[in-house]
Amino acid sequence: MRGWRTLGILVGAVVLLLFPLVLEQYKLYLASLTLVYLILAIGLNLTLGYAGQISLAHAGFMSFGAYAVAILVPLGVPFEGGLVVGVVIAFLWGLVLGFPALKVKHHYLAMVTLGFNIIVFLVLRNWESLTGGSFGISGIARPRWGPVRFQSDRAYYYYILGWTVLVVASAHWILHSRWGRAFRSIRENEMRAEVVGVSLRNYKLMAFAIGSAYAGVGGALFAPLLTYIDPGAFTLDRSIQFLMMVVMGGLGRFEGPFLGAVVVTLLPELLRASEGFYLIIFSLAVILMMLFMPKGLVEIWDWMVRKMTRRRHGPAHPPAPPEPAAVLEAK
Amino acid sequence: MTDVFQLLVAGLSIGSIYAMAAIGFVLLWQTSNTINFAQGEFVVLPAFVMVLFLTVFRFPFAAAFVATVIVSTLLLGLLVKKVLVERLLKMGVLPLVIATIGLSMLIRYSLQQFWTPLALPFPAIFSRQPIRVGGVIFSSEEVMNVLSAAIVIGTLQLLIRRTKLGWAMQAVAQNRDLASVLGINVSRLVGVTFMLNAALTAVAAVLIAPVYLVKYDIGIGIGLKAFYAAIIGGFNQIRGALLGGLLVGLVETYSAAYISNQFRDAFALVILIGVLLLKPEGLLGIKEEWA
Numbered sequence: 001m002r003g004w005r006t007l008g009i010l011v012g013a014v015v016l017l018l019f020p021l022v023l024e025q026y027k028l029y030l031a032s033l034t035l036v037y038l039i040l041a042i043g044l045n046l047t048l049g050y051a052g053q054i055s056l057a058h059a060g061f062m063s064f065g066a067y068a069v070a071i072l073v074p075l076g077v078p079f080e081g082g083l084v085v086g087v088v089i090a091f092l093w094g095l096v097l098g099f100p101a102l103k104v105k106h107h108y109l110a111m112v113t114l115g116f117n118i119i120v121f122l123v124l125r126n127w128e129s130l131t132g133g134s135f136g137i138s139g140i141a142r143p144r145w146g147p148v149r150f151q152s153d154r155a156y157y158y159y160i161l162g163w164t165v166l167v168v169a170s171a172h173w174i175l176h177s178r179w180g181r182a183f184r185s186i187r188e189n190e191m192r193a194e195v196v197g198v199s200l201r202n203y204k205l206m207a208f209a210i211g212s213a214y215a216g217v218g219g220a221l222f223a224p225l226l227t228y229i230d231p232g233a234f235t236l237d238r239s240i241q242f243l244m245m246v247v248m249g250g251l252g253r254f255e256g257p258f259l260g261a262v263v264v265t266l267l268p269e270l271l272r273a274s275e276g277f278y279l280i281i282f283s284l285a286v287i288l289m290m291l292f293m294p295k296g297l298v299e300i301w302d303w304m305v306r307k308m309t310r311r312r313h314g315p316a317h318p319p320a321p322p323e324p325a326a327v328l329e330a331k
Numbered sequence: 332m333t334d335v336f337q338l339l340v341a342g343l344s345i346g347s348i349y350a351m352a353a354i355g356f357v358l359l360w361q362t363s364n365t366i367n368f369a370q371g372e373f374v375v376l377p378a379f380v381m382v383l384f385l386t387v388f389r390f391p392f393a394a395a396f397v398a399t400v401i402v403s404t405l406l407l408g409l410l411v412k413k414v415l416v417e418r419l420l421k422m423g424v425l426p427l428v429i430a431t432i433g434l435s436m437l438i439r440y441s442l443q444q445f446w447t448p449l450a451l452p453f454p455a456i457f458s459r460q461p462i463r464v465g466g467v468i469f470s471s472e473e474v475m476n477v478l479s480a481a482i483v484i485g486t487l488q489l490l491i492r493r494t495k496l497g498w499a500m501q502a503v504a505q506n507r508d509l510a511s512v513l514g515i516n517v518s519r520l521v522g523v524t525f526m527l528n529a530a531l532t533a534v535a536a537v538l539i540a541p542v543y544l545v546k547y548d549i550g551i552g553i554g555l556k557a558f559y560a561a562i563i564g565g566f567n568q569i570r571g572a573l574l575g576g577l578l579v580g581l582v583e584t585y586s587a588a589y590i591s592n593q594f595r596d597a598f599a600l601v602i603l604i605g606v607l608l609l610k611p612e613g614l615l616g617i618k619e620e621w622a
Contacts, residue, residue, distance in 0.1 A: 279440040286433035
C-alpha cells in the first residue's frame, strides 16, 4: 500500500512537472486554473469536510487575496507581500464570520456565509475608488524575484505549482497534527469532542479561518493568472462551484479536492463541444453523481486502489474498509 | 406621505409572493430536512407551464391555472420526491443540497436551451385599474395579489392546524423517529409536503409572472428572497416565513424608492445578518436543539 502511494506521488510529480512543456497556451491556462481551484478546494475541505462547517463565501474570501494582489502590486509591494496581506484579511474575516458558527447549526452558517458573499460582491462592485467597480482591475503583473520573472504562462504555471505543493504539504501537516484530529472529532460528534476536552470554540473558529486563508492564497494566485479581475469572478455562483468540487470529490478525504478540482474545472471544458447543452449535461451529471455516488468520486478511487492492492496481495486479504465519508447531519 | 402608503401596498404585494415561496421552503425543511436550493426554479417552471397552457394550447385562464398547479404538483412534487429525495434523504443534508443545486441548474438551463432565452410577456391577471382611497392611489393588481396570497396561506394554516394531515406534519417536524413509531408514514408525508410546496410555488408563479415577466433566470432572485425570508422569520415557523417574506418585500421596495436602487438587495441582507447575529433562530423562531 505504501509502495503504491509513493509510486503514485512520483508519477503525479513527473506529470505535473513535464506535462506543461507540451501543452498549448489554453490548456496550460486550464492546468494552472485547476491548481488554483485545488488550493481553494483544499481550504474548503478543511472547513467543511473535516470540521463539518458549510461555507458559501469561499469566493468572497478568494476575492480578498485577488484584490490585495491587484491593488498592492502596482504600488510597489512584491507579489508575495500582497498575497500575505490578502491571506491575513481572509483569515481575520474568517474569524469574524466563523463567530456565529459557534452558536448555530450548520444550515444557518450556510445562510450567513451566503449573505456575506453577496455583500462582498456588492462592495467590490460599488467601492470604485479602490476596486475599480464593475470594470475591475486589469494589467495585473505576475510575480518576479529580482532578475527571475514568472511572466510567461509556463513560468507562472511552475510558480503556482510551487505554492500548490506548499499548500498540500501544510494541509497534510495540519490534518495529521492534533488540530486535524480535533477537527475530525468535532465533525463526528460535537458533544463527545467537548466532553473529552476539545475546546470546540477555538477549533471551530480555527477550522473556518484556516479554510478561508487558503481561499486567500488561491485568490492571490488567481488574479495574475487572468491578469484581469472584476467582481463577477467572485459571485455566489463561484462559491457554489467550490462547494460542488469538495462534495463531488469526496468530503473529508484528502484525495477528494484533487478529484473534485479536476472534474469540476475540466468537465465543462470537455463538454464545451456540445455548445449550449454543456450546462445541462453538467447539472445532470451532478444530480446522477449524488444519486449513485453520494460519497463522491473517491468511491471510484477507493475501488481502483482496492483492485490494485488485491492483485498484489492476493484475494486472501480483505480490503481495508474506506474511511467513513462525512455524513454531516447527526440526526 | 401618500408615497409611503403606495409603497406599502407594493411592498406587501411582492412580499406576500416571497412569503409563499418561503413557507414552502420552511415546510420542506421541517418535514424532510431539505434545503431546497431550487426553490426559485420551482417558481419559474410553473410560470413557463402557465404560458404554455395559455398561449400554445389556448386554455381559458382558470383552466390553465388549474392545469399548471396539477403539472407542478406532479413534476416538482411527486417526481422530485420519488427520484431525488427518497434516495438522498438517508444520506444527510449535504448530498441533497448539492442535488437541488444541480436541479436548479438543470431547470434553468433547460428552459433557456429548449424554450427561450428571452423574457416572455405574461397577461395581467387582475386589472391594473388604479383604486383611489383619499389621495392615495393603489393598483388593484397589488391589492389582489395580497388578498390571493392571504387566502392561500390562510387555507394552508387551517390545513396544518385543523386536519389530521397537518397534525402528522407537525409531529414529523418535531421528531421524525417518534412520529414514525407512532404509525405515521413519514415517507408519504414527505411526498405530500413536496406536493404542497409545488402547489404553493405554482400559485406564487402565476402571481409574480405579470410583475417580473417570465424569464429562465429570474428564479435566482426569487429563490434568494425566499431564503432570506425564511431565515429572517425563523426556519421552523410558518408565521415566521410569512413575516420574513413581507419584511423582505417591504424593505426592498422602500430602499429602492428612497435610498438606492443599486443596493436594493443589500438592505434585506443587512437585516438578515443582524437577525443572524442577534437572534439566529429567526424573529419568530424557536431555538433548535443541538444535534
